Amino acid sequence: MIKKVLGAAFALAMVLTISGCSTMHMGYTAVFKSGDLDEGAMPAYDAMFTKVAKYGDPARAMMNEYKVNKDVKNEDVADSIKALAEEYNMRVTGDIKMFTKADAKPDEVKHARIFSLCSLTIAKVFLNHSRWYGGFMPCRIMLVEYGNGDRYLITMDMTLAIHGGRPLPPDMLKMAQSVEKAMINVPKRAAVGDF
Template structure:
């Protein structure tokens, strides 16, 4: 009994030490290297981590979501997205209906359509800065409908892409802010059927 109790305490100590070291390393890095990062970096990472700890879903923490009004049809939502893309100087680069499941249960995904868009000029500027920005391209807005009729527009939150590292040069920051505004306002407006 005593031996198993001591073994359990040792295991807990090792686990705490391993996790504590990771946490301490993250904190130490943040404190000592923060001066190199964008002024909004720590807040952005804190918001991401808070979302992950609240919901346990890292994908949710990296996305923005907009509930679609009941009186707006799927076709109107997609038309609205495409019309608004032009208003924000974004080019629609794709429209893919991923799937439809007519008899989906209330809590299951019934319909998914994905509209992609990009500003080719901005894409070129960012790819010349870092090819890894290509992972964010093209920007996407996904329409997701559940069997119960609830519908949402989902798009990536670009905060970390913009503020999560070293500060972007001023012109790039201006371009990135334009894209972020577009990818926030387009789905918010399309969810209401705005044209």
């Protein structure tokens, strides 16, 4: 009898280990190893993973999107981004038209353009803190237009970059929040043609 109980317990442990090892490890890490992380880390990772589970698209889970009003022309969007960048103490470091396809199908990308923005002084501070922040630089806003005329401004959700690890020093947190504010408000306002 004891052998059967031990055998069943072992079999159950093996099934849980094989089928749920990653999930168990994530749960263990979240509960026991996240003590020195920013208090916003676990909610940020949870929100991202919830979007990944819902849409199956990790890129979508890490981005913010703003639909462009139909009465706002693409060049007005570009002019607005450039004007608003200055208002938020950012510099436009790039404006690249990726492509335009005149005969795009309704659900196909017809036009794509990337605007790069950066605060050079903040960038220097963050690179000195961790060179891996360079992977986030410069901040980008992409204008995407579909064949059906729908247009979107897409930019990175900076929550994980700010709160996903150990807490940033207070002065760096303030800098990061100013960049985050710009990367929310510039596309949000440009989408409605605000200058």
